Amino acid sequence: MTFSSFLELSFWIPLLAAGVRVATPLLFASLGEAVSERAGVINVGLEGMMALGAIVGFLVAYWTGLSWAGLLAAAAAGLAASLIFGFLTIFRGADQVVTGIVMNILLLGLASFAYASIFSSAHVVAQLTAIPIFRVPWLSDLPIIGRPFFAQSPIVYVVYLLIPVFWLLLEHSQWGLSVRAAGENPEAVDSAGINIWYLRLQAVAICGAMAGLAGAILAVIQIGAYVDGMISGRGFIALAIVVFGGWRPWRVAAAALLFGVVDAFQLRLQVSGVPIPSPFLIGMPYILTIVVVAFVAGRAGYPAAINKAYPLRHFSRKARKLLPADSAAVHPLPQENS
Template sequence: MDNIFTATFFVSIFASTIRLATPILLTALGEIYTQRSGILNLGLEGTMTMSAMAGFVCAYFSKSLFIGFLGGIVIGMICSAFMAFLSVTIRANQVIAGTALTILGIGFSSFIYRIIFGIQKLPPQVESLTKFDVPLLSRIPYIGTIFFQHNLIVYLAYILAIINWVVLEKTTFGLNVKAVGEHPRAADSKGISVTKIRYTAVIIGGAFAGLSGAFMSIAYMNSFSDTMIAGRGFIAVAVVVFARWNPLRAMAGSLLFGIASALQIRFQAIGVPIPNQFLLMLPYLVTIIALITVSKKAEFPSAYTKPYSRMER
């Protein structure tokens, strides 16, 4: 009991923290664009499940993981285009639209999977993405194992966090997205198409969620189940709020959720009598507290969840 807290223990905890944070981070990064443009996509859970299924099916039949990831991303974009259609064009309530998308996504993915594969004793599997040890760096003791012995998507997620920050803060596109989320009428009068930007932002969100979903089925695991996303889509929404719409803070938020589940898995495996449910609860509590502090400072995009119409004043 005393000697479990060794260096190896911590190294493996931190390494799996980084791995577990990856799908949450990827989805959160995309959702930051979506929410910054004023749309709350609560359908990410469904989108990710669809993409996990699509990614798996594509990889299974093409024998190419690249095609698998591509399939996941494309399906993610299609799902979120539907969300954009409901919330931007039809101007439906986004919470309800997101709920519909989640139910539909999980339903469709499990339906399609069953139709394609039927019921089998052993679930069909693919060769999942192998880890890629970064030359030299991965051989640094401890640090190497924690940071540089993952699969490529893991590295990509953290690089994308930085890229997204640059895009949001330093490019015209990022500025437009924020303008549309803050003050759609002003943005519209400056000639920015609110509809176009919102569609783009939601579909980018879908692409990220799609990559993340495919990550779950063909990189993190090697098979598909309709419960495999297990709330990660909703957690990503929490991380976005926790991170106050900043991609770099989203990294911190994802790692917080990651370490909670890494510790939980490990504690459970070695039977440490620590009630790990409180550990799992912690990130959700922190999110509520973070939400209170952001809401007071009114950092929410002003047009959050508000459909835009030129007709209305």
């Protein structure tokens, strides 16, 4: 490969296709995280939840022989982990960042422990059969964009559908309006009689399920095997992509694709033998992310109520009626006019 080949379509089409593949798991994690952060809960535990999704998804797909069962189980596992995270941060008011870090340590350790104890004998070759790509009729024949975007693994088409779904849900639905308000001005949501805890928990649950799926896509769809440490920081990259995309689904999708394309591009630069040291090339997508996050986040800013617990004593009378009776008994309402 020479420098002149950078100008040819035969270079750009496989590059774009690779960018879409790299972006897919990142986008699953980022879309979920965007919802959670919009609701005022930053889930730093993405990396761990992805690792959990990878191991659970792999095990279930391996045992049942069904990839989709693996994906569903991974979503369920991610959701379960996020409920623990949500209980601690939303209901008990624990610091979101600290809790997220603890979740990472716990889940990454759990994933590798589970794999090591189930496949302790090195003679077992645990792997899945590869899932063939699916060419979308007509669309995959389009010039230039046909092959990169429409001759992919079926899961890629799922993410194409999820982008508008998340956009409608977050930016054009009643639920989305409440979620966004929960992240900016929780008092307003509360005084409208909506239970802020359950609302945030729903957002966190979506985030956890999407993170579990993201991990399973890597293990079940893209590699067909579980490898310890295979998430390799993708959870943290997804966190940056959310900021980069300004918490909006379409922009998050564009940010994930850009990261994927730059990563695929640096691998091709290495192949071309350009006289740039490989550590710099390897760092390119990360440098880009840092630069763009520093540049974009400076203007956009996080949701105002992020990492701010909403304590029970702030609950309005209207919202408190929605809580189970016992929690109201544990935290008696302050007497007004006293």
